[in-house]
Amino acid sequence: MLPERSIIAPICLLFMKKSLPPAVLIFLSLAAAEAQTNKQAPERSDPEAQKVLERVRKKYEKHKTLEAEFMLTIELPDRPKEVQKGTIAQEGQKFRLDMDQQSVVSDGKTTWVYLKTEKEIQITNTDPNGESGFMTPRELLNRYQKGDYLYAITDRTREGAKALTHIEFKPVSRRSEYSKLRVSVDESAQLVERIIAFGRDGSRFTFQITRLTPDKAFKAGHFQINPKDFPGVRVEDLRM
Secondary structure, three states: OOOOOOOOOOOOOOOOOOOOHHHHHHHHHHHHHHHHOOOOOOOOOOHHHHHHHHHHHHHOOOOOOEEEEEEEEEOOOOOOOEEEEEEEEEEOOEEEEOOOOOOEEOOEEEEEEEEEOOOEEEEEEEEOOOOOOOOHHHHHHHHHOOOOOOEEEEEEEEEEEEEEEEEEEEOOOOOOOOOOOOOOOOOOOOOOEEEEEEEEOOOEEEEEEEEEOOOOOOOOOOOOOHHHHHHOEEEOOOOO
């Protein structure tokens, strides 16, 4: 499923549910599952799907750093469709997500959430344990590894020159806010092409990777935010 040594490794960040679009979190958690040394799959999951994910994991693990440009389509009941663009970058456990309305940055120890509209920067300690009360990629990954998701190949299609394998993840718990997650893998390139999250409330989030740049050299300070560089922005330091 849709990021330790690549963009699809688990990023131990404190993400409040309201701070990030759900599809972004899903992308990170699904990709984190691919990036881990493979554990025993849930008993009823599809072994062929597991093989596909393992090939993707090995492909991503070859790279020290990755940067991905993406397009996020948000479809909510009775609301106009919304499309957002952004960039995700990772080097080890350092992580940066930039979107129009917010940026989330972590150097592995400290996490900065810059809410641009509110002109506010929230600073927290990066939590490797994914404490309850926050939705983190680590937390979602733990659920996946514990067998909270069952997954299987549901279809194989072609989109232009690409042959895609579609894998669906269904949560075991009916209390999950998502009824299913669909991951489309370009098996020739061995890359995740797209992730769609289906909410139980009728919402749908489509996360489409538009460009992937491996082994990019990032400038010093790329995975940090210095509040002094943002005059007039309120700073909420929530570190304990």
